[in-house]
Amino acid sequence: MADAVSTQERTVPARIGDSEFDRDTAVTRREPGVYDIDLSAGWTIINAVNGGYLLAVLGRALADALPHADPFTVSAHYLTASTPGPAVIRTETVRTGRTLSTGTASLFQYAEDGTEVERIRVLASYGDLDALPDDVRTTATPPALPPIDQCFGAGDAPEGAPPVPGSSAITGRLDLKLDPSTLGWALGAPSGKGEMRAWFGLADGRDADPLSLLLAVDALPPTAFEMGLKGWVPTVELTVHVRTRPAPGPLRVSITTRNLAGGFLEEDAEVWDSADRLVAQSRQLARVRLG
Incomplete structure (x- = not known):
């Protein structure tokens, strides 16, 4: 696999449909409902393939x-940790309607x-985002982030910051700039707050x-670090939930x-685009090691 190209080095941005992300998530239809893929090692973190990449x-x-x-x-x-290499996906259509279709998939x-x-x-429901009405009524507001040039990426680790064990290959695929106020963990002084904020893009x-939003919700360091x-x-x-294109x-x-109990925590994510629109939301339950 070609090395990821940093934001500073690239001259021509990759296009949707012709990028590293598209190539590494491409599936080959073996027969109706059955797909083959070779999971890329470029999306691993610590000891496993990133969950957002797998969801995509x-x-x-x-x-x-x-x-x-x-x-x-x-x-x-x-159910079990995925590793780089061959995999098969089996899908089943549960219901099809005029505006929504529902199906299942297992890897x-x-x-x-x-x-x-x-x-x-x-289990997923699909539709046509372009057919949705423009009516938006919300009390949600975009996160307050410093300008990108005042945030920190994988190449900006402060001196003395502890290394992340295992693979961090995914960091080369992302253009991730973290809010300094959520980086206490990298300096050995976590804030104790369960918060993580960042500017997100793909390195190329x-x-x-909509598909890359499935990656974006699970691409930041875990809030557990700052706890x-x-x-x-x-x-x-x-x-x-994907809300708009x-x-x-x-x-x-x-x-x-907001709550870590019994060795499990929830992470609630919001993703906002350059037009100040809430484009995706997510909630996950994750397991942590205590002590």
């Missing part, structure tokens, strides 16, 4: 299997003895679309946790 892979298969192309709501249960990989192991199971300059916890925070369940330009992502 399943989302692309469902977009092909269902008569509607845009994800409206996608709910995923992560399988192979055990050493060749048997299939289910990694993720998804590809603009966001003083360390290590992998595996997702148990993740539900994403994003405008070109960088996204703003805000994630909050």
Whole structure:
């Protein structure tokens, strides 16, 4: 796989449909409802393939299997950790209607003895975002973020910051700039607040679309870091609502946790586009290691 190109180095942004993200989420239809893919190692973090990338892979298969192309709501249960390499996706159409279609999808990989192991199971409804009315009534407001040049990316780690164990390959695929006020964990002084905010884009300059929003909601460091916890925070369940097609330009992502109990926490994410529109929301339940 070609190395990711940083924001500063690229001259011509990649286009939707012809980018690293599109190539790495592309599925091959083996037969109706069955798709093959080679999960890319470029989207790994610590010891596993990123859950948002996996959701986008399943989302692309469902977009092909269902008569509607845009994800409206996608709910995923992560059963076992996925690894780079071959996988098969099996989809089933549950219902088709004039405005919404609903389907399921499961991603399988192979055990050493060749048997299939289910990694993720998804239930999703798809529609046409362009057919939605323009009426918006909301009390939600975009997150207050410093300008991009005052935020910090993977190459801006402060001196003395602890390294992240395992793979961090996904950071080379993203143009992620974190709000300094949510970076205490990187300096050994977490705030104790369950908050994470960042500007989000893809490293090759590809603009966001509904499918990449499934990645954006799960691409930031976990809020558990800023709560003083360390290590992998595996997702148990993740539900994403895509609200509208994003405008070109960088996204703003805000994630909050209000309750950590019994070794589990929730993360509520909002994604805002360059036109100050709330384009996606999500909630996930994740497991943390205490002590």
